[in-house]
Amino acid sequence: MKTGRVGAGAPTIDDVARLAGVSESTVSRALRSSRPVSEELRLRVLEAAQTLGYSPNPHAQALARSEDAAIGVVVHDSSDPYFVEILRGMLGPAEVGGRMVLVCDTQRRPDREFQYVRHFRSQRVQALLLAGSGFEDREFGARMTAEIQAFERAGGRVALIGRHHILGDSVRPDNEGGAYEMARALTDLGHRRIGVISGPASLTTTHDRLTGLQRGLNEAGIELPDRHVVVGDFTRDGGIKGLSQLLEAAPDLTAVLSLNDVMAIGALHEARRRGIAVPADLSIAGFDDIPVAADVWPPLSTVRVPMAEMGARAVELALGPRPTHVQIVRLPTEVILRKSTAPCRLSRPSSVPVSRAGPRPGARRLTSA
Amino acid sequence: MKTGRVGAGAPTIDDVARLAGVSESTVSRALRSSRPVSEELRLRVLEAAQTLGYSPNPHAQALARSEDAAIGVVVHDSSDPYFVEILRGMLGPAEVGGRMVLVCDTQRRPDREFQYVRHFRSQRVQALLLAGSGFEDREFGARMTAEIQAFERAGGRVALIGRHHILGDSVRPDNEGGAYEMARALTDLGHRRIGVISGPASLTTTHDRLTGLQRGLNEAGIELPDRHVVVGDFTRDGGIKGLSQLLEAAPDLTAVLSLNDVMAIGALHEARRRGIAVPADLSIAGFDDIPVAADVWPPLSTVRVPMAEMGARAVELALGPRPTHVQIVRLPTEVILRKSTAPCRLSRPSSVPVSRAGPRPGARRLTSA
DNA sequence: TTGTAGGCGTTATCAG
DNA sequence: CTGATAACGCCTACAA
Numbered sequence: 001m002k003t004g005r006v007g008a009g010a011p012t013i014d015d016v017a018r019l020a021g022v023s024e025s026t027v028s029r030a031l032r033s034s035r036p037v038s039e040e041l042r043l044r045v046l047e048a049a050q051t052l053g054y055s056p057n058p059h060a061q062a063l064a065r066s067e068d069a070a071i072g073v074v075v076h077d078s079s080d081p082y083f084v085e086i087l088r089g090m091l092g093p094a095e096v097g098g099r100m101v102l103v104c105d106t107q108r109r110p111d112r113e114f115q116y117v118r119h120f121r122s123q124r125v126q127a128l129l130l131a132g133s134g135f136e137d138r139e140f141g142a143r144m145t146a147e148i149q150a151f152e153r154a155g156g157r158v159a160l161i162g163r164h165h166i167l168g169d170s171v172r173p174d175n176e177g178g179a180y181e182m183a184r185a186l187t188d189l190g191h192r193r194i195g196v197i198s199g200p201a202s203l204t205t206t207h208d209r210l211t212g213l214q215r216g217l218n219e220a221g222i223e224l225p226d227r228h229v230v231v232g233d234f235t236r237d238g239g240i241k242g243l244s245q246l247l248e249a250a251p252d253l254t255a256v257l258s259l260n261d262v263m264a265i266g267a268l269h270e271a272r273r274r275g276i277a278v279p280a281d282l283s284i285a286g287f288d289d290i291p292v293a294a295d296v297w298p299p300l301s302t303v304r305v306p307m308a309e310m311g312a313r314a315v316e317l318a319l320g321p322r323p324t325h326v327q328i329v330r331l332p333t334e335v336i337l338r339k340s341t342a343p344c345r346l347s348r349p350s351s352v353p354v355s356r357a358g359p360r361p362g363a364r365r366l367t368s369a
Numbered sequence: 370m371k372t373g374r375v376g377a378g379a380p381t382i383d384d385v386a387r388l389a390g391v392s393e394s395t396v397s398r399a400l401r402s403s404r405p406v407s408e409e410l411r412l413r414v415l416e417a418a419q420t421l422g423y424s425p426n427p428h429a430q431a432l433a434r435s436e437d438a439a440i441g442v443v444v445h446d447s448s449d450p451y452f453v454e455i456l457r458g459m460l461g462p463a464e465v466g467g468r469m470v471l472v473c474d475t476q477r478r479p480d481r482e483f484q485y486v487r488h489f490r491s492q493r494v495q496a497l498l499l500a501g502s503g504f505e506d507r508e509f510g511a512r513m514t515a516e517i518q519a520f521e522r523a524g525g526r527v528a529l530i531g532r533h534h535i536l537g538d539s540v541r542p543d544n545e546g547g548a549y550e551m552a553r554a555l556t557d558l559g560h561r562r563i564g565v566i567s568g569p570a571s572l573t574t575t576h577d578r579l580t581g582l583q584r585g586l587n588e589a590g591i592e593l594p595d596r597h598v599v600v601g602d603f604t605r606d607g608g609i610k611g612l613s614q615l616l617e618a619a620p621d622l623t624a625v626l627s628l629n630d631v632m633a634i635g636a637l638h639e640a641r642r643r644g645i646a647v648p649a650d651l652s653i654a655g656f657d658d659i660p661v662a663a664d665v666w667p668p669l670s671t672v673r674v675p676m677a678e679m680g681a682r683a684v685e686l687a688l689g690p691r692p693t694h695v696q697i698v699r700l701p702t703e704v705i706l707r708k709s710t711a712p713c714r715l716s717r718p719s720s721v722p723v724s725r726a727g728p729r730p731g732a733r734r735l736t737s738a
Numbered sequence: 739t740t741g742t743a744g745g746c747g748t749t750a751t752c753a754g
Numbered sequence: 755c756t757g758a759t760a761a762c763g764c765c766t767a768c769a770a
Binding site for chain 2: 059078091291
Binding site for chain 3: 391392393394395398404405406407410429431432433434435
C-alpha cells in the first residue's frame with residue numbers, strides 16, 4: 001500500500017497511475033515501452049506523466065533491475081589534459097541512449113582506485129572504464145582483477161586503457177614504440193647527451209616509455225646514465241623541478257625528453273627562466289601531444305598518443321558485444337617534430353641522415369608500430 | 370523474508386548479518402555508526418563485512434533515505450580548460466566524506482542542461498552545481514527556477530556559478546569589471562582600433578564581458594563599430610575563424626580582445642600563420658587566465674578569473690548551512706598583462722600614462738572590483 | 739542495546 | 755493486454 005505522500009517532492013509512478021486511472025505496472029510498461037499496452041491507456045499514461053512532470057527515480061530502477069544506466073570512469077587526474085582528452089573521446093559514444101557518465105579522480109592512488117571501483121560495482125553501473133596507466137604493483141593487480149571479475153560475472157563490462165596487471169579488455173597506445181621512435185629522432189638530430197624527465201616509477205606507462213627510449217638509445221650506441229634520469233610526477237611543476245635537477249646533475253645535456261607533455265611545458269618554462277634558448281641551446285621533447293602542445297613556445301616536439309580515440313575505443317569495447325576472449329586494441333603512436341627540437345649544434349655530422357621523412361609544413365611525422 | 374541469493378554477486382547487508390550472527394539493523398547501525406552498538410557486536414560485524422568484502426548498495430541507501438551521497442555538477446564543456454579548472458577547485462571540498470562527484474556535459478545546450486538537472490533531481494543528489502554561464506533566455510530561466518526550487522523544497526542544495534536568470538545561491542566572477550579594466554589597459558597602451566572576438570550571444574558571460582568592455586571604451590572616447598565585433602564559440606577554432614573575419618572586416622585593428630583564452634590562443638595561432646607579429650603588429654588579449662595562458666607564445670595578457678576558487682566556493686555554498694536568504698558571492702577579477710600586448714606603435718603619445726602599476730617581473734596586475 | 743516490521747519507487751512474475 | 759504481488763538492499767521508527 002503506497003502512502004501517496006509526496007516524499008522528496010517528486011511525483012512517483014504511483015501518482016501517475018492514479019491520475020491515469022491504471023495500475024503501476026501499466027504505467028511502467030507504457031513508459032518503458034517494454035510490453036505491449038493498448039494505445040488508449042498508453043496515451044492516458046503519457047499525458048498523466050507529462051502533466052505531473054514525472055521522471056523515474058533512477059535509484060529505484062537500478063535497485064529493481066539491479067543495473068544502473070550509467071557508466072563509471074576512473075581517471076588518475078581529471079585536470080591533466082591527457083585525461084581530459086580521453087574523456088572527451090569517451091563522451092560522445094558513451095552518452096548515446098541518455099546514459100550518464102560518472103567520472104571520478106583517484107589522484108593516482110591505488111587505494112582510491114580500488115575504492116572507486118568497488119563503489120561503482122556496488123552501484124551496478126553498466127560498464128567501468130579505467131582510464132590511466134596501470135600500476136606496476138602486481139599484488140594490487142591481483143586484487144583488482146578479483147574485483148573486476150566479480151563485476152563481470154554480475155553482468156558488468158570493463159575496459160582498461162593502458163597496460164595493466166589486471167585481466168580485462170584493454171586499449172593500449174604503443175608507448176614503447178613511440179618512445180623508441182623519439183629516441184631515434186633525437187639521435188638522428190645528432191644528440192648524444194640526452195636527459196629524461198621520467199614519471200612515477202609505479203606506473204606501467206613510465207616503464208614502457210622508458211623501455212622504448214632505452215632500446216632506441218642503445219641501438220644508437222648511446223648510454224643513459226642514472227644522472228641523466230630524474231623522476232617527475234607528470235605535473236607542470238614536476239617538469240620545472242625535473243629540468244633543474246637535470247641541469248644540475250648534467251649541465252652538458254643537449255636534449256631532454258619529458259615523459260609527458262605537461263612536464264615538458266614546465267621544462268620549457270624553466271629553460272626560459274634560466275635564459276636557455278630552446279631549441280638552440282637545448283632541445284626539449286614531450287610525450288602525448290596534448291592540444292596545447294602546438295601552442296606553447298616553441299611548439300613542442302612530442303609523441304602523439306591518440307587519447308581521444310583511446311577513450312572512444314574503450315567505450316566501444318565496454319558497450320559492444322561481449323567478446324569470448326580478452327581483447328586488446330593496440331593503437332599506434334607517432335613522433336611529431338615541431339620547433340622545440342633541432343639538430344645538435346655540438347655534434348659532428350651524424351652518419352645517419354637528419355631527416356627521415358620528407359619535409360612537410362609544420363611538422364614531420366614518424367609513425368610508430 | 371530475504372532470499373539470500375547472491376543477486377548481482379555482491380554481498381548484501383543480510384549476508385553480513387548472518388555471518389556475524391546478528392540482525393540487519395545491527396549491521397546497519399554498526400557500519401553507519403549512527404546508534405550505539407555494543408563493542409563486541411560492532412567488532413563481529415566489522416570483521417564479517419571485511420571478510421565478505423561488503424560494500425553497501427548506494428541505490429538502496431539512496432532509496433531508503435531518499436538522498437544520495439553524491440553531488441551533481443553540470444558543465445557546459447568538460448574539455449574546456451575553464452571548466453576543468455572550476456572542477457579542479459570543486460573536487461577537494463566536494464569529496465570530503467567519500468562523496469561522489471558526478472559530472473555531466475551539456476555542450477552549452479539549454480535542453481540538455483534541463484534534462485540533466487531533472488535527472489540529478491530524481492536521483493536525489495545532495496547538491497547540484499551549475500557551473501557555467503547562464504543563458505540570456507528568461508523563459509528557460511523560469512523553467513529552471515521551478516525545477517530547482519522543487520529540488521530545494523525536497524531538501525536538495527543548489528549553487529550556481531555565473532550570472533543566471535535562475536533564483537539561487539551563486540558565485541559570480543566580476544566579468545563586467547574585468548572587461549572594463551582590460552579596456553582601460555588596452556586604451557592606456559594607446560590602442561584605439563580594437564576588435565573583439567565575442568562569445569555566444571545567448572550567454573550572460575558574453576553579455577557581461579561585452580558590457581564592461583563597452584563601458585571602458587566609451588570612457589576613453591572610443592567607438593566599437595559592429596564590424597569590430599565577431600561572434601565566436603569559445604573554442605580554439607572559433608578564435609582562428611574569429612581573427613580571420615576580424616582582419617577581413619577591419620585590417621587596421623591594432624588590438625584584439627578575445628572573450629576567452631581558448632579563442633585567444635586560436636587567434637595567436639592564426640596571427641602567426643599570417644605572419645602577423647604579436648604584439649609588435651597586433652596586440653591580442655584573452656579572458657580567464659587558464660593555466661596554459663602563461664605558456665603559449667607570446668604569453669597571453671588576459672583577465673584572471675579565479676576559476677578554481679569559484680568551484681570551491683560553490684561547493685561551500687551548496688554544502689554549508691542553508692542560508693535564510695539568497696546568497697551571492699562576488700569574486701574579483703584581475704588584469705594580467707604579459708607579452709601578447711604592447712603599446713600601440715601607431716598611436717600618437719596618449720595623454721594617459723601607459724602604465725598604471727609599477728613594473729613587476731613577468732606581469733603587471735590591475736585588480737578589478 | 740538489539741530485533742522486528744514496514745517502507746523507499748520501480749520492475750518482474752504470474753494470474754486473470 | 756492488465757493488475758496484484760513479491761522482490762531489489764537498506765534504513766528507521768517502534769517494540770522488546
